[in-house]
Amino acid sequence: MVNKKAFRYFGGFLKAQERWLNRMAAQGFRLVRTTRMMYEYPGSYNKELLIVEKRKDGKPFELHTDPEDLVRYYQSLRNAYLFNGIFWALCFLLNFFMRIPVAVSILLGTFAVIFLVPAIFYALAIHHVNEDRKIYE
Secondary structure (H helix, E strand, C coil), X not given: CCCEEEECCCCCCHHHHXXXXXXXXXXXXXXXXXXXXXXXXXXXXXXXXXXXXXXXXXXXXXXXCCHHHHHHHHHHHHHHHHHHHHHHHHHHHHHHHCCCCHHHHHHHHHHHHHHHHHHHHHXXXXXXXXXXXXXXX
């Protein structure tokens, strides 16, 4: 039997990744290996049943329940996007000291924005998790 390999990039959006993994599990696929963008399932369907017990409190099941774990996850994503955004922003700024075509300047600025927007999104997510953590202390 040939293993099924699915290539997906979620950009760190946990809810989207969680929904997709749950859809694959509902179709009977059992995840056996994963990398950053590749998910591998065995060639046969999942014949076993995994039972996760949770109190019936009206809240959906969440992958990350520990706030510190969620903050660490968001920090690693924020730092990766921030590093790339700063790199492209510096390239954009250095472009003004050199004679480079305007199209290259626009491209460099676009790359900077593409990476800095998710960095801001994850910084806000970290802030919200930390604020929620203060409420429940």
